[in-house]
Amino acid sequence: MKQLIKNIYLLTMDDSDTTYKNGYLLIEDQQIAALGPLGTLPAHLFGADEIVDGHGGLLLPGFVNTHTHIGMIPFRSLGDDVPDRLRRFLFPLEQHMTKSLVAASSRYAIGELLLSGVTSFCDMYYFEDVVAQCCQEMGVRALVGETIIDQPTCDSPKPSGGLDYCEKFLTQWSNRSELVMPILAPHAPNTNNQETLTKILALSERFEAPITMHVSEMSYEIEAFRQNHQQTPIEWLHELGYFQRDFIMAHCIFATSADIELIAQAAKNVRIAHCIGANTKSAKGVAPIKEMLAHQITVGLGTDGPSSGNTLDLFSQMKLFANFQKTYNHDRALFPAKEIVRLATRGGAETLGLAEKVGSLEVGKQADLVLVETDSVNMFPIFDPYSALVYSANAGNVTAVWVNGRLLVKEKQLVDFSLADLRANLYEEMAGFVQAAKNS
Amino acid sequence: MKQLIKNIYLLTMDDSDTTYKNGYLLIEDQQIAALGPLGTLPAHLFGADEIVDGHGGLLLPGFVNTHTHIGMIPFRSLGDDVPDRLRRFLFPLEQHMTKSLVAASSRYAIGELLLSGVTSFCDMYYFEDVVAQCCQEMGVRALVGETIIDQPTCDSPKPSGGLDYCEKFLTQWSNRSELVMPILAPHAPNTNNQETLTKILALSERFEAPITMHVSEMSYEIEAFRQNHQQTPIEWLHELGYFQRDFIMAHCIFATSADIELIAQAAKNVRIAHCIGANTKSAKGVAPIKEMLAHQITVGLGTDGPSSGNTLDLFSQMKLFANFQKTYNHDRALFPAKEIVRLATRGGAETLGLAEKVGSLEVGKQADLVLVETDSVNMFPIFDPYSALVYSANAGNVTAVWVNGRLLVKEKQLVDFSLADLRANLYEEMAGFVQAAKNS
Numbered sequence: 001m002k003q004l005i006k007n008i009y010l011l012t013m014d015d016s017d018t019t020y021k022n023g024y025l026l027i028e029d030q031q032i033a034a035l036g037p038l039g040t041l042p043a044h045l046f047g048a049d050e051i052v053d054g055h056g057g058l059l060l061p062g063f064v065n066t067h068t069h070i071g072m073i074p075f076r077s078l079g080d081d082v083p084d085r086l087r088r089f090l091f092p093l094e095q096h097m098t099k100s101l102v103a104a105s106s107r108y109a110i111g112e113l114l115l116s117g118v119t120s121f122c123d124m125y126y127f128e129d130v131v132a133q134c135c136q137e138m139g140v141r142a143l144v145g146e147t148i149i150d151q152p153t154c155d156s157p158k159p160s161g162g163l164d165y166c167e168k169f170l171t172q173w174s175n176r177s178e179l180v181m182p183i184l185a186p187h188a189p190n191t192n193n194q195e196t197l198t199k200i201l202a203l204s205e206r207f208e209a210p211i212t213m214h215v216s217e218m219s220y221e222i223e224a225f226r227q228n229h230q231q232t233p234i235e236w237l238h239e240l241g242y243f244q245r246d247f248i249m250a251h252c253i254f255a256t257s258a259d260i261e262l263i264a265q266a267a268k269n270v271r272i273a274h275c276i277g278a279n280t281k282s283a284k285g286v287a288p289i290k291e292m293l294a295h296q297i298t299v300g301l302g303t304d305g306p307s308s309g310n311t312l313d314l315f316s317q318m319k320l321f322a323n324f325q326k327t328y329n330h331d332r333a334l335f336p337a338k339e340i341v342r343l344a345t346r347g348g349a350e351t352l353g354l355a356e357k358v359g360s361l362e363v364g365k366q367a368d369l370v371l372v373e374t375d376s377v378n379m380f381p382i383f384d385p386y387s388a389l390v391y392s393a394n395a396g397n398v399t400a401v402w403v404n405g406r407l408l409v410k411e412k413q414l415v416d417f418s419l420a421d422l423r424a425n426l427y428e429e430m431a432g433f434v435q436a437a438k439n440s
Numbered sequence: 441m442k443q444l445i446k447n448i449y450l451l452t453m454d455d456s457d458t459t460y461k462n463g464y465l466l467i468e469d470q471q472i473a474a475l476g477p478l479g480t481l482p483a484h485l486f487g488a489d490e491i492v493d494g495h496g497g498l499l500l501p502g503f504v505n506t507h508t509h510i511g512m513i514p515f516r517s518l519g520d521d522v523p524d525r526l527r528r529f530l531f532p533l534e535q536h537m538t539k540s541l542v543a544a545s546s547r548y549a550i551g552e553l554l555l556s557g558v559t560s561f562c563d564m565y566y567f568e569d570v571v572a573q574c575c576q577e578m579g580v581r582a583l584v585g586e587t588i589i590d591q592p593t594c595d596s597p598k599p600s601g602g603l604d605y606c607e608k609f610l611t612q613w614s615n616r617s618e619l620v621m622p623i624l625a626p627h628a629p630n631t632n633n634q635e636t637l638t639k640i641l642a643l644s645e646r647f648e649a650p651i652t653m654h655v656s657e658m659s660y661e662i663e664a665f666r667q668n669h670q671q672t673p674i675e676w677l678h679e680l681g682y683f684q685r686d687f688i689m690a691h692c693i694f695a696t697s698a699d700i701e702l703i704a705q706a707a708k709n710v711r712i713a714h715c716i717g718a719n720t721k722s723a724k725g726v727a728p729i730k731e732m733l734a735h736q737i738t739v740g741l742g743t744d745g746p747s748s749g750n751t752l753d754l755f756s757q758m759k760l761f762a763n764f765q766k767t768y769n770h771d772r773a774l775f776p777a778k779e780i781v782r783l784a785t786r787g788g789a790e791t792l793g794l795a796e797k798v799g800s801l802e803v804g805k806q807a808d809l810v811l812v813e814t815d816s817v818n819m820f821p822i823f824d825p826y827s828a829l830v831y832s833a834n835a836g837n838v839t840a841v842w843v844n845g846r847l848l849v850k851e852k853q854l855v856d857f858s859l860a861d862l863r864a865n866l867y868e869e870m871a872g873f874v875q876a877a878k879n880s
Contacts, residue, residue, distance in 0.1 A: 310831035323720035391750035396836025
């Protein structure tokens with residue numbers, strides 16, 4: 001099966017940031033088979049099985065959302081401006097999450113991710129076997145992490161029950177899918193004890209599974225580690241052995257210079273999922289990404305859950321990233337738009353350990369692509385396509401999305417699913433949750 | 441002519457923030473004639489001339505963009521991340537703006553404003569008689585200000601030529617239109633000499649015309665006033681008599697506590713157009729809006745020009761406002777979403793001196809309305825409609841827009857104009873500008 005996409009402005013995000021203003025890209029089965037200026041299209045490819053006219057839109061690698069909780073759609077727009085929302089709102093209400101509600105939320109969220117051009121993501125929540133199943137069914141690429149936390153949760157009555165869950169989950173899903181990789185997701189260093197965190201390391205080694213964790217996100221977390229260990233959470237996790245594993249740390253808002261040195265020394269083992277929208281909506285702060293990148297640390301962008309940043313798209317994050325990082329560093333020239341698009345695509349792929357497969361448009365890579373139309377009113381003129389993506393575009397400009405060569409979004413609609421059905425199903429499943437929210 | 445809008449979630453933004461979850465609103469000619477819960481709709485209104493089904497969307501007062509340069513669409517995505525862009529890029533390239541290019545840009549920009557739900561705005565640029573004409577033709581509400589600056593400009597070869605232009609412009613347009621009000625727009629306190637600024641005051645008095653100006657936006661502006669006057673620009677303008685006029689100050693990023701006291705003392709004469717997106721994209725800083733509002737100063741939101749913030753919609757600004765103001769003030773609870781929607785609607789109307797006519801949905805007010813659909817994937821669930829507007833929505837969610845009772849946007853399309861034609865016309869007019877940009 002050959003799909004030819006033409007009449008596109010190709011942004012490859014390869015090592016030389018090659019672009020083709022009037023380009024083509026050919027997908028053969030699951031991979032990128034050829035690409036270049038339209039004039040160089042070999043004659044024998046004229047007869048592709050499927051020809052997609054990009055109408056002059058921007059074709060780039062699919063966005064990679066490095067930190068999500070896709071089971072949490074039911075929480076969106078609930079108690080947004082409440083201090084200590086996690087402990088006052090989210091933890092108590094999470095007791096009302098059920099397997100079928102997480103499934104309905106995940107399907108809806110995957111639809112939302114795809115419609116905004118996200119082709120890969122890294123998730124952390126409960127009932128993750130069902131999340132993995134939804135990803136597989138809907139054809140999206142994901143790292144899927146079951147949460148481990150030292151309190152009873154909706155999918156495990158005893159504290160740290162996520163450990164047992166993870167063992168089963170990793171057994172079931174390791175090496176099973178081309179798209180879905182099971183991982184371990186300890187909630188945070190301050191919400192797990194040392195014993196549990198050590199067991200997680202062992203599981204990670206045994207299954208060769210990456211770990212993702214919220215780290216240095218909360219001021220009270222930093223304070224607790226200072227008091228109990230005279231260390232930062234990052235120093236403590238490093239000592240515990242986490243930096244020898246494949247480790248994706250979300251947030252790291254309060255990373256110190258010494259923390260950054262430690263992360264840099266761990267070379268590519270330890271990567272950062274930067275969630276500027278969630279971090280600033282909650283007034284927590286702005287992670288020191290400039291310093292991290294100066295230390296060659298790998299960084300990707302993430303939205304956090306749909307209740308933390310209220311969106312799952314990376315357009316909103318790119319804009320917030322630009323404005324916050326420039327303003328915090330008092331430097332307009334810092335992070336020109338191209339670097340930000342790179343963080344949202346290739347940087348994310350590197351963060352999730354997927355860069356050999358995806359993250360740039362190159363022959364032989366898996367075809368994870370997003371087509372962003374330039375017909376809408378906000379997308380003219382385009383002197384610089386990266387600027388247009390970062391400063392002008394929004395998720396509504398995404399027209400088509402491919403994952404692993406399969407067209408999942410076409411003309412701004414999901415190809416294989418009805419959004420109305422996904423919503424109706426979620427709405428139905430939410431009845432008990434809504435009642436609990438009203439009583440809370 | 442009676443238009444009945446039903447099946448809507450009404451957010452009136454009146455003094456009590458009244459909402460009706462299943463409401464109706466009746467427009468009679470140009471005004472809001474009735475509104476309330478659907479069950480209270482009087483029987484004799486069943487037969488309106490036009491019935492609009494809102495499909496459960498949010499109906500609220502049209503957004504008010506308090507600071508724009510709608511002639512500047514040609515600059516969008518050009519040199520975005522360049523330091524001192526104003527003097528290195530914008531001023532030199534502005535020499536290539538022509539009357540017909542400003543007209544084409546303005547028409548396009550008005551289309552963009554309307555499609556994003558903006559029903560009123562305050563503009564500052566060149567050839568503003570043609571801008572006024574475009575606003576009038578397209579049926580949007582605007583304060584339209586000709587720029588005065590102490591250098592040659594595209595519409596006047598001699599420095600401060602805007603003064604003569606303004607006199608003619610005010611003569612032609614004062615009290616001429618129900619929608620369009622001509623105003624004076626001195627560029628900034630550091631780009632006009634005292635003599636010119638005094639003449640502007642006299643013109644403002646003679647024509648009873650408001651003034652808008654960039655104030656306390658640039659660090660070099662602050663430094664110049666410190667050196668030359670041992671004052672802040674705001675103190676200096678106050679002394680010059682500007683605070684006795686109807687005065688809209690854009691930006692005020694560097695307003696001091698003493699400045700804020702002065703503004704507060706001027707009661708409602710002096711209002712603030714806060715442009716968080718443009719101010720932070722350029723790394724300038726975050727204006728002290730919390731302190732201003734604590735002093736009962738009137739504040740509205742603005743995008744600045746389409747090259748400064750790259751959008752003209754207030755959804756992007758509401759999101760940036762929330763995240764920046766919360767994070768800068770280290771307070772998640774500060775500015776709950778409802779207050780931000782208020783700033784973007786009623787606050788803007790107050791800032792432009794239009795609050796008696798528009799800015800809230802109340803019987804007898806002019807019907808300036810925006811309908812935001814909740815069918816798109818990003819708009820579910822909605823526990824709090826204000827949260828959905830601030831944190832989840834984007835400009836693409838705007839379905840319908842009325843100005844002065846006239847339906848200008850329907851099903852996400854301009855009713856009276858073809859966007860493709862507006863763009864084609866602008867593209868054609870831009871040829872010379874594009875050449876100049878390439879050579880710059």
